[in-house]
Amino acid sequence: MSRREKVSMSVIRRLPRYYRFLIHLKEKGVTRISSTELSTKLGLTASQIRQDLNCFGGFGQQGYGYIVSQLCDEIGNILGLSGKYPTILFGAGNLGRAIGTHMSFESEGFRLIGIFDNSPERIGMELANLKVRDVAGLEEFCKKEKPVMAIFCVPRTAAGELAEQLYNLGIRNFWNFSHYDLSMRYPDAIVENVHLNDSLMTLCYRISDQSAK
Amino acid sequence: MSRREKVSMSVIRRLPRYYRFLIHLKEKGVTRISSTELSTKLGLTASQIRQDLNCFGGFGQQGYGYIVSQLCDEIGNILGLSGKYPTILFGAGNLGRAIGTHMSFESEGFRLIGIFDNSPERIGMELANLKVRDVAGLEEFCKKEKPVMAIFCVPRTAAGELAEQLYNLGIRNFWNFSHYDLSMRYPDAIVENVHLNDSLMTLCYRISDQSAK
């Protein structure tokens, strides 16, 4: 593995899609696939797929194609899905509950070990096989359990203070659903933003733009 | 307005960010801002911001900058946020409930007019000031209320059939949280995907990659 120098974000963002599709193929019992076939199924060019995969190594066989199960495993490895990063979730409101219960963290490289909130009526609540904890006990918890990733499902107003506290406790990885701008404040942090509002506005633009024609 | 020929997705995806930040400035009482100042606050280059804005028109004044409230309104208009597209949501599970209650559709160009599910224990449930309806009544509802956008918070297995039904009922705009690939099947549809699993895997890659160094 690892001819990788610096793989571009564009490539990385396509990997999960390849992975998902390969899992799907494996389940269907397909054992072999070519870049051309992949390209038609995924709506990409064969060239792009080969180029993408070759950022990480030559997984195919010339004249033959790719072996589904092998390629699938390779991509899973590249994505690091077997590492179980201990993770804590903040905010047990609607969004936090959805994320906590809806996501299969275990199969995507993470392990949810704690959920925190500061509202009395949520603390103690059962969620994703965990009891929602009081943020007051955060420091103690972190020193003991050593989480490395934090999920932000809190309002923007709460995010700033929380981010600082977590940063000071050594956490550098964030899955951020709030509109608080973590990457500006902590340049050495790894931040993946999910801005649902932005996504919706983008859609709104495209609909408006389409109907303007 | 509208020197726009074909604005690239890269630009469009930055617009909501500009918009949010301008709202924020407006609330703070800032009346005027330069591209340079915007660029440092948002972590972009001033050049890019000017280039982006000039896809839509010259909103600034040379030697002076941009008037916050005016620019904010302009971008809101470009995004089409004042249009209230009637929207229906599918799936009243954890994710559907979160999206239904958490999002402020009204300020982002949409109006949620119906929520559908097919599970008896969810039908009738109150959610976002609406009663969850049985999917069985979908056709009738659509003929009467004429929704133009559908939100997919259903499992992949349910998405295919539903998509076909909605497409036949004339719906062409989708906010898709499922892993069903709408854009492959319906090339004339406008689809905005939110793939939370992919987002999480991407983050996993970056964490693994970082710690490999």
Place this chain on the structure above:
DNA sequence: TTCGAAATGTTAATTGATTGACAATAATTG
């Protein structure tokens, strides 16, 4: 009212991403 500073809009240069082309190679067929 004139001058200098500041900042835009726009064109050019650069960098990055995608696509195309093809030689090299492996599997398969006759």
Place this chain on the structure above:
DNA sequence: CAATTATTGTCAATCAATTAACATTTCGAA
């Protein structure tokens, strides 16, 4: 076992996006 076909890996060419440069305009101060 040789010939044919399929398909990769990779290099080159194209296309797209970002950054840099600068002429032009406006504001504000002297």
